[in-house]
Amino acid sequence: MRASIFTLAVALTTFAACSSPPEEPILQQFFRASRLNDATSLASFATTTFQPQTQGSISSFDIVSVSPEQREPLRLAAVVEEVEGVRAEEAAFTKRKDTYYLANQEAIIRVIKAESLKASVGGKDAEVQAEWSKLREESSQQARKVAEAQRKLKTESGAVRLSVENPSNPVDPTKRSGELVTKEVTLTANVRTPDGASGNRTLVVTMRRAVLQGEPAVEGKWIITGVRDATSPAGGKTS
Helix, strand or coil: CHHHHHHHHHHHHHHHHHCCCCCHHHHHHHHHHHHCCCHHHHCCCECCCCCCCCCCEEEEEEEEEECCCEEEECCHHHHHHHHHHHHHHHHHHHHHHHHHHHHCHHHHHHHHHHHHCCCCCCHHHHHHHHHHHHHHHHHHHHHHHHHHHHHHHHHHHHHHHHHHCCCCCCCCHHHCCEEEEEEEEEEEEEEECCCCCEEEEEEEEEEEEEEECCCCCEECCCEEEEEEECCCCCCCCCC
16 A cells, blocks of 8 residues: 555656646747747747847746636727727828819929929918818828827737637637736747857746636637846836
């Protein structure tokens, strides 16, 4: 009986020593794909990389700790609504600008020609020049607003879409409520820098996944969204 207990204890100890954290496989895959510049593989589970040409390559690491999961409501639907509002505003402005152009086309052509020659205009053309200048400035502002809204949508949707991606059962996360789950994995890694030197660094890897409510509920896969030095602030990513 004593021998059986001893054997069981040894087996449990061996299992504990051999078992690895659940985060380890995806981290191994991430650093291997980064090391090989395998963009195709990375695109399936990461929105970032660890650039071997500038940051170095990692062949081995040890997980030090994993933070508690942080949950926040998905903001994707609200961001999509914001983008649609900005695009509608741009469309209304474009219509107004086109209407003004058609009503003042000849004067605008004269104004543009005078501006190219650095010549001044007067009378009615001066009024048209002032109004057309305002419209051109507003056009630039509208373009910046659209670009910023699209950038925000890309940032918000990238990890979420990748997390819930399922070609056999596609789902649109912009139509769902849910949560974005985040955790940070601290690890020590042996980094070989581009100049051939090697050294240990402590890195923090950010992982996220989306959880969608509705029918059916969707538990997204973990996605790697950032890597930074442990000494850097949370916003200071190394990749």
